[in-house]
Amino acid sequence: MGVGGNNAETMTTGKDTKPDIVVAALVVIGEEILSGRTRDENIAYIGAYLSRAGIALREVRVIADEEEEIVAAVNQLRHRYTYVFTTGGIGPTHDDVTTDAIAKAFEVGVGLDDDAVNALRRHFDDKELTQARLRMARIPDGAELIDNAISRAPGYRIGNVIVMAGVPHIMQVMLDAVLPKLDKGQPMLTRSVRIDAPEGDVAAPLAALQTACPKVQIGSYPFFEQKRLGTYVVLRSTDEQSLDDAYEGLWRIIVENGFEAAKAETG
């Protein structure tokens, strides 16, 4: 699509400048998502959050809470992307197996971390700090803790893998805590237009525009409202001038074809 591509190394335009692209993958660990019991809220949140920050989410995997599945996914992805984020499976119950899997993926040990135990002590008294809850202070050797301002049980970062809770509001504070420490590329700039014509009518001129604007990723998304088909067109680029040119080209198409259209919320 002109931009993107999966590069484990970040690409730089020169010394002392931001890398053009920092790419990431997300592993959503949770049987409840696969069974359809819970509708995932984290993918869209993390995708938009990272995109604004200058990190492009290029792949998501949803897998069950099974150690060997987690090891395989993390080991495949961590060599391919700048960062791998995981959500889920770091709670106190028997089906929380993420930490053991991460330690196995990195071939390191796992044990009670003093700082993590102390964080839990600020939230739980001695009676409450059961063996089960202490499981949440088991951290792979060499990992760096990520603060959890809500329920104290920390996430952590090991190598380029960032391990977070699955509960959305806890995941979100962990993301806020870790973001300042991550490499960021140029933020993705976007423009969106809503066209009240079906994709089939928009397709040919849009394909020509994509050919003319290789630095801009042009996405076309059909919608169906009040029994009529329409198309959202989304332009995405890290280069503002290229984006401006494509946006102008898009409005030329709209005027020439007599489409009804309006600027839409970007995203």
Add this chain to the structure above:
Amino acid sequence: MGVGGNNAETMTTGKDTKPDIVVAALVVIGEEILSGRTRDENIAYIGAYLSRAGIALREVRVIADEEEEIVAAVNQLRHRYTYVFTTGGIGPTHDDVTTDAIAKAFEVGVGLDDDAVNALRRHFDDKELTQARLRMARIPDGAELIDNAISRAPGYRIGNVIVMAGVPHIMQVMLDAVLPKLDKGQPMLTRSVRIDAPEGDVAAPLAALQTACPKVQIGSYPFFEQKRLGTYVVLRSTDEQSLDDAYEGLWRIIVENGFEAAKAETG
């Protein structure tokens, strides 16, 4: 987790019986999901739909509309699961590259399919049936069409891969159309209980219950309502007797520990 596991072959308990487990993967093709612009609705729908039908969704991948990404994902997954479902990327625009990718994955050609063209003719007159719209009748050689009762542009099945639209209500009619032709295993039976105690209090007896009930998958999902933490416990099994035993065991735990609890909606 006792049940599940990724087996390309379905396991059978004997001749003339349903296979115990039919496993599937889903590939969600769409830059708009990765960028967070669109919140996916298909994963939860497909997960729950297949689970009710006796097909266990074991893995989901979300990838961009890029041919090489799609080829890699489909070729990895189709040898590992009974079925691979895909959503997205079969519309008329330049960023709809799924069909070419599927043909490449199976190393077959792709061309206009007469039946698919005829289906489009029932929806579009000659003037409307542009080159762009005809793209939707390009089908990989050897694929079998899947009816689309809404907008006529068909999905298709090739080998064990089922290619569907990304627009939820169109994907849903395609799923209805293809389901009767798929192998199904024992449907997954579930029971859920809501316990008004945090996971940390429930964890120890729940781990013991899981050890005692290897044929039942016991999931524990924290929730946060009215400033109090609670736990949903979900029991899942294809074997009713084992499920009944685990459910009884769970209520014994609830009574012995004096937890407040209530039967919850299954899922």
